[in-house]
Amino acid sequence: MQITVNGNLIELDVEPDMPLLWALRDEIGVTGTKYGCGVAYCGACTVLVDDKPVRSCVMPISAVEGKTITTIEGWNHSDTMARVQAAWVAHQVPQCGYCQPGQIMAAVGLLLETNDPTDAEIDAAITNVCRCGTYTRIRAAIHAAAKGA
Amino acid sequence: MAPAISRRGFIVGGTLVGGGLVLGFALRPWSNLPAARALVTANGGTLLTTWVKITPDNLVTVIVPHSEMGQGVHTALPMMLAEELDADWSLVRMEQAPADPAFANGGLARGYLRGDASIPALLAGPSDFAFRKIAEFMNLQITGGSLSVRATGVDGMRRTGAAARWMLIQAAAAEWGVPAVEITAEKSQLAHAPSGRSATYGELATHAADFDPPGELPLKPREAYTIVGTSKPRFDIPEKVVGQARYGVDVLLDGMLYAAVRSCPVFGGSPASFDTVAVANRRGVKKVVAIPGGVAVVADNWWRAKQAVDALEITWQEGDGAQHSSESIYAGMEQALDAGKLEQDYGFGDADQALRGAVQVVERSYRVPYLAHATMEPMSCTAYLKDGELQIWGGFQDGLGARSFAAKSAGLAFENVTLHHTAMGGGFGRRGSTLNFLEQAIAIAKQVDAPVNMLWSREEDMTHDNYRQASVARMKAGLDANGRAIAWLQEFTEKHDPEDATWIAYGIADRAARYVNGTDPIPFGPWRSVDNSHHGFFIESFVDELAYAAKRDPYEYRRELLANAPRHRLVLDAAASMSGWGTPLPKGRGRGISLKESFGTIVAQVAEVSIGDDGQARVERVFCAADPGEVVHPDGFTAQIEGGIIYGLTAALYGEITIENGRVVEKNFGDYPMVRLADAPKIEVRILPSGARTGGAGEPGTPPTVAALANAVFAATGVRIRSLPLRRHDLRAPVEAEERKLG
Numbered sequence: 087m088q089i090t091v092n093g094n095l096i097e098l099d100v101e102p103d104m105p106l107l108w109a110l111r112d113e114i115g116v117t118g119t120k121y122g123c124g125v126a127y128c129g130a131c132t133v134l135v136d137d138k139p140v141r142s143c144v145m146p147i148s149a150v151e152g153k154t155i156t157t158i159e160g161w162n163h164s165d166t167m168a169r170v171q172a173a174w175v176a177h178q179v180p181q182c183g184y185c186q187p188g189q190i191m192a193a194v195g196l197l198l199e200t201n202d203p204t205d206a207e208i209d210a211a212i213t214n215v216c217r218c219g220t221y222t223r224i225r226a227a228i229h230a231a232a233k234g235a
Numbered sequence: 236m237a238p239a240i241s242r243r244g245f246i247v248g249g250t251l252v253g254g255g256l257v258l259g260f261a262l263r264p265w266s267n268l269p270a271a272r273a274l275v276t277a278n279g280g281t282l283l284t285t286w287v288k289i290t291p292d293n294l295v296t297v298i299v300p301h302s303e304m305g306q307g308v309h310t311a312l313p314m315m316l317a318e319e320l321d322a323d324w325s326l327v328r329m330e331q332a333p334a335d336p337a338f339a340n341g342g343l344a345r346g347y348l349r350g351d352a353s354i355p356a357l358l359a360g361p362s363d364f365a366f367r368k369i370a371e372f373m374n375l376q377i378t379g380g381s382l383s384v385r386a387t388g389v390d391g392m393r394r395t396g397a398a399a400r401w402m403l404i405q406a407a408a409a410e411w412g413v414p415a416v417e418i419t420a421e422k423s424q425l426a427h428a429p430s431g432r433s434a435t436y437g438e439l440a441t442h443a444a445d446f447d448p449p450g451e452l453p454l455k456p457r458e459a460y461t462i463v464g465t466s467k468p469r470f471d472i473p474e475k476v477v478g479q480a481r482y483g484v485d486v487l488l489d490g491m492l493y494a495a496v497r498s499c500p501v502f503g504g505s506p507a508s509f510d511t512v513a514v515a516n517r518r519g520v521k522k523v524v525a526i527p528g529g530v531a532v533v534a535d536n537w538w539r540a541k542q543a544v545d546a547l548e549i550t551w552q553e554g555d556g557a558q559h560s561s562e563s564i565y566a567g568m569e570q571a572l573d574a575g576k577l578e579q580d581y582g583f584g585d586a587d588q589a590l591r592g593a594v595q596v597v598e599r600s601y602r603v604p605y606l607a608h609a610t611m612e613p614m615s616c617t618a619y620l621k622d623g624e625l626q627i628w629g630g631f632q633d634g635l636g637a638r639s640f641a642a643k644s645a646g647l648a649f650e651n652v653t654l655h656h657t658a659m660g661g662g663f664g665r666r667g668s669t670l671n672f673l674e675q676a677i678a679i680a681k682q683v684d685a686p687v688n689m690l691w692s693r694e695e696d697m698t699h700d701n702y703r704q705a706s707v708a709r710m711k712a713g714l715d716a717n718g719r720a721i722a723w724l725q726e727f728t729e730k731h732d733p734e735d736a737t738w739i740a741y742g743i744a745d746r747a748a749r750y751v752n753g754t755d756p757i758p759f760g761p762w763r764s765v766d767n768s769h770h771g772f773f774i775e776s777f778v779d780e781l782a783y784a785a786k787r788d789p790y791e792y793r794r795e796l797l798a799n800a801p802r803h804r805l806v807l808d809a810a811a812s813m814s815g816w817g818t819p820l821p822k823g824r825g826r827g828i829s830l831k832e833s834f835g836t837i838v839a840q841v842a843e844v845s846i847g848d849d850g851q852a853r854v855e856r857v858f859c860a861a862d863p864g865e866v867v868h869p870d871g872f873t874a875q876i877e878g879g880i881i882y883g884l885t886a887a888l889y890g891e892i893t894i895e896n897g898r899v900v901e902k903n904f905g906d907y908p909m910v911r912l913a914d915a916p917k918i919e920v921r922i923l924p925s926g927a928r929t930g931g932a933g934e935p936g937t938p939p940t941v942a943a944l945a946n947a948v949f950a951a952t953g954v955r956i957r958s959l960p961l962r963r964h965d966l967r968a969p970v971e972a973e974e975r976k977l978g
């Protein structure tokens with residue numbers, strides 16, 4: 087089966103129920119996307135599938151066959167992603183940083199859908215867990231990225 | 236109060252191959268430094284020493300002996316050194332020290348204790364727990380106790396930077412034949428104005444190594460700081476936003492395999508037997524092995540390993556642990572307190588006598604449950620044992636301690652173990668001294684002829700943590716005719732550390748705390764702020780109750796008890812003022828105040844809550860004032876306090892690990908929920924640096940939070956929270972009018 091990861095066409099020979107997360111990490115070797123809970127709660131595994139944020143730890147690879155996957159390493163994906171990453175640096179968001187690839191991909195997904203999200207829209211879209219407690223900064227960085235900063 | 240430091244004992248210099256200066260802060264430099272040199276030469280072709288090197292390209296590289304877990308220490312410590320060195324910040328780099336004794340931060344403490352050096356005046360005195368903690372951490376590379384900046388930074392980085400600067404100036408004076416006093420050092424440049432000569436630090440670094448710095452060098456006055464006290468962008472952030480930071484889980488080696496484990500659900504249990512037939516022929520599965528307390532499946536992909544380990548039929552030997560439940564543990568704690576055989580924690584005056592003389596005695600009991608660390612990266616470790624050499628890759632708060640543990644666990648000499656540091660997906664105390672996961676990774680390595688990357692599932696992580704202890708506290712206070720507290724007695728179960736976690740700043744002359752240990756059968760581990768996490772709740776909830784018993788405003792009541800604690804009172808005042816304390820709030824909202832000093836930093840918080848239709852508290856805003864003495868990196872400090880508050884809120888609202896039949900009931904975030912962005916309050920932090928000795932940042936934000944929230948709930952509803960978490964309480968429940976009236 088084939089998927090496209092960060093612009094590269096990848097041929098995979100794996101079980102159809104293998105979650106996308108483990109195909110990315112252990113088969114393809116793209117490790118920026120993290121495991122946190124395995125049950126779609128924490129969002130550390132968030133990637134974009136055809137530009138929509140999904141929790142890859144529960145997404146069977148068979149469900150994304152032929153689709154376009156963007157991970158945190160997909161630096162040339164879009165201006166939106168570049169703006170989000172720049173805002174994350176400007177606001178010094180990460181602490182341990184482990185959840186941040188998922189946070190960033192969720193934020194990119196939100197901004198691709200909604201140019202200038204309200205606080206309520208951010209609340210609804212960013213359900214990822216950050217145990218270091220960087221939420222205040224995540225919110226500020228999303229607003230800044232939306233405004234082009 | 237210049238510290239007396241024996242001269243050659245602390246600073247040692249040397250030259251680098253290829254030119255340049257290395258400078259270390261060490262007690263046994265004559266034995267330590269060559270070891271350090273050899274180690275890093277093998278690693279990168281360049282020599283390093285304990286703290287800093289200056290190379291001919293004019294780069295200053297600071298070697299940091301602590302682990303970065305997002306607390307910013309890899310930036311803050313170099314800032315402290317660069318400040319005294321007058322380095323150009325854009326030319327400063329950071330490297331993490333290898334896990335080798337030459338880089339241990341305990342050198343300081345060893346020296347003090349053996350009399351190799353006088354104790355600096357600022358570390359002396361019975362109340363300075365920083366010093367005692369250093370002593371405890373002898374020969375360890377501990378990143379904990381909020382100590383990195385407080386100990387390594389203040390006592391090591393600053394003095395080393397000042398010494399390097401002095402040596403560079405001597406070198407310039409000698410080369411140019413001019414008096415040293417006429418030479419200026421600024422932004423990594425030396426200059427002699429009268430002759431117009433100048434040179435970079437890098438150009439003079441090799442020559443500088445010829446000079447032996449004096450033992451006592453003046454440190455910069457605070458007014459002269461240009462680096463410390465600013466918020467330099469953290470070194471570790473850029474790679475974290477592009478997915479390039481490498482955590483323990485991300486280790487990728489040639490021929491590497493993956494392991495998933497299942498441990499006996501009962502603490503102390505082990506597998507009696509397991510049947511591998513069901514999984515042996517599964518795709519990718521390479522081996523099934525017994526490990527301490529459980530079974531591991533090794534496969535070519537972690538998901539395949541996990542599927543297989545879940546499918547294993549395992550018969551457990553549960554052992555005696557199966558008899559325990561949270562209720563039986565709490566009951567045991569109550570019995571132990573009833574039995575009255577308590578040990579003294581602290582005592583001033585005569586609390587019992589003063590209680591007998593009080594006009595009113597208030598008694599309350601509180602309890603807190605077990606808590607898991609729940610780092611975002613579950614426990615992970617890669618290990619490879621080949622030809623008697625063990626290599627370990629992972630994130631550890633104490634690299635040396637982990638290396639030493641690994642050597643014992645593998646039955647190898649310390650020298651035959653190499654530890655490669657990775658980034659840490661959260662620490663909070665979990666990746667320090669409690670290394671059950673490392674033991675399992677090594678057991679796997681012993682049985683597999685390939686490097687194996689072991690990752691615990693979230694379920695394994697949550698059910699085999701080393702937990703913040705459950706604890707029961709009985710508080711008793713005596714009030715005089717004016718309602719002022721004149722006697723204070725705290726009795727509680729399970730004391731770990733830090734020693735001053737129960738201390739109060741309130742001016743109550745007759746006060747004591749007593750405890751009983753041995754009531755807790757569940758594995759303990761230090762959890763962000765350790766004992767402060769629950770003593771903040773016990774003490775500050777109880778003071779709040781005293782205020783209401785005295786029919787006083789809780790802020791004013793505390794304030795009066797702080798007449799002789801001006802730093803604490805300033806911090807309390809600031810938090811109250813930030814919150815608009817005393818101004819009306821919409822119906823159904825309430826404010827709660829709390830004050831707790833921990834790790835040398837005084838923190839006051841006001842939480843503002845509302846109660847939802849579901850009977851649950853929602854935290855709207857948290858106002859926090861903090862006096863860390865001196866702040867090195869204000870934005871980093873603020874980030875740590877913000878994070879500490881969120882960590883405390885998660886514990887207060889949701890945090891509960893329950894024991895049933897010796898097992899942890901909660902398995903994943905579904906039943907051990909986390910505060911998320913939508914639940915996170917607005918947080919305002921104000922830093923009030925008093926100029927006192929530098930306090931911690933990573934932990935002190937957490938201890939006041941739970942009580943601030945619980946006190947706010949009382950103000951809003953009249954429901955007094957005496958057990959956690961809050962989600963176990965229905966805040967719509969009717970309460971007695973009398974008590975409610977006091978809110």
